[in-house]
Amino acid sequence: MTTLTVSDVTLTFGGLNALTNVSMEIKPGLITSIIGPNGAGKTSMLNCMSGFYHPTTGSIKFGDQDISKAPPHFVSELGIARAFQNIELFAGLSVLDNLLLARHRHLNYNFFQAIIYYGKASRVEAENRAFVEDIIDFMELEAYRHSVVGNLSYGVQKRVEVARALTLNPKILLLDEPMAGMNVEEKEDMVRFTSDILIDRGTTVVLIEHDLGVVMDISDQIYVLDFGEMIGEGTPEEVAQNPAVIEAYIGEE
Template identity: 55%
Template sequence: MNSILEIEKMSLQFGGVKALDNVSFHIVKGEIFSLIGPNGAGKTSMLNCISGLYQPTTGSIRYKGKEIVNMKPYNRTKLGIARAFQNIALFAHMSVLDNLKLGRHTLMHSGPLSGGLYVGKASKEEIKHRRKVEEVIEFLELQDIRHTPVGTLPYGLQKRVEVGRALALGPELILLDEPMAGMNNSEKDLMARFILDMHEVMDTTVVLIEHDLGIVMNLSDHIAVLDFGKCIGFGTPDDIQKNQDVIKAYIGEETVI
């Protein structure tokens, strides 16, 4: 089994509060992996640790066999890890295109002026990065709103742009924190299709936090369940639906799918 990410005995503590408590699981390259649990269970804290925003108190995070627990977020991005946030973190007055280009420019290697002085090596880089941004715009079906200021868009489209900015980095591993929150059913169905295509067409490994259990069970290859910072279940969707600890703490007898 080819694991792209391994979490081992990881804990995160804020004063006397343990946000994560000795959590271990692994994620297989190319799969859709979901992280579920009640509000406050530690799901977003886990993504913050993987992306480098939080430093775990103890434990290990290995990406493609390399320990990254002490690595800065920017260096994790260069390794192929990207993150879309639950709370939209876009530049509202900038266009969809410019938001995606801004995210992509974090990978520029030609110096601090390369974003505005397109000569020589920087010019070639800009063409390459612009091509990737255009691929993401087409993939997420954003062509008609490419020049629209993000702040004027409906919430569902803003969420799609948030995912697009992470996808523009060309990640091998993308972390999606509730990408369907606040969406109606048709918007959720569309986002689910995009996530499947990330997995099947782009061969991107997806880590998904989502509260809609129907979507989680239909999309996921494996699932980890957190409750009060502890991992109380890990396995296939079928395993999770039969796990009595998970049923008691989160799913409930009446909502088993």
């Protein structure tokens, strides 16, 4: 079980501080939420964690390994997977192919075994398929297995997005607004999946979400960002009592 430690991260885009001295600790076995108003720097934080952005100063460590300068494909190999806010699936492929793609690093046959496709490659692919089917089962995507992703409804696409990140078999799963734009029923499903991901699969979850009801319900730890600065942290009860958080969300009395 590895802890993701963010210490004093500042992220600057040409004079604008997207994040200012943000520190947080993602403890294994918990659901940690990052909340805050629009433009608070939540997604920037996630981008830093997953290697798409590199902090200007400060460091991000996964266990003992410094990942603040690591590219995304390296970070994902370490065991940090993410689902994107705006769906970034391979739109022309089927759900199955999307998930198989995420297993890229886990398939250990080489090019020559691949072009012969006999013996090892075939066997590994079959095992791989079994693993992917497991995820499909977990995320309840059976009915859409062979559908082209681009033709699916928004809610299902979001689910595929989470499924694809899960297929990487990560230690930490970063979910960027998985429930945005969903109806109540889909939202309930997604909440169930999120807590199941932790309980059944033992994957630590980092959640960015605007629906405070959901966040207060399922989070173990909450970090609140506003204008790139950390204004509050703690358990849901502590955060709900925090005057700075209340001010950021509903303004002064």
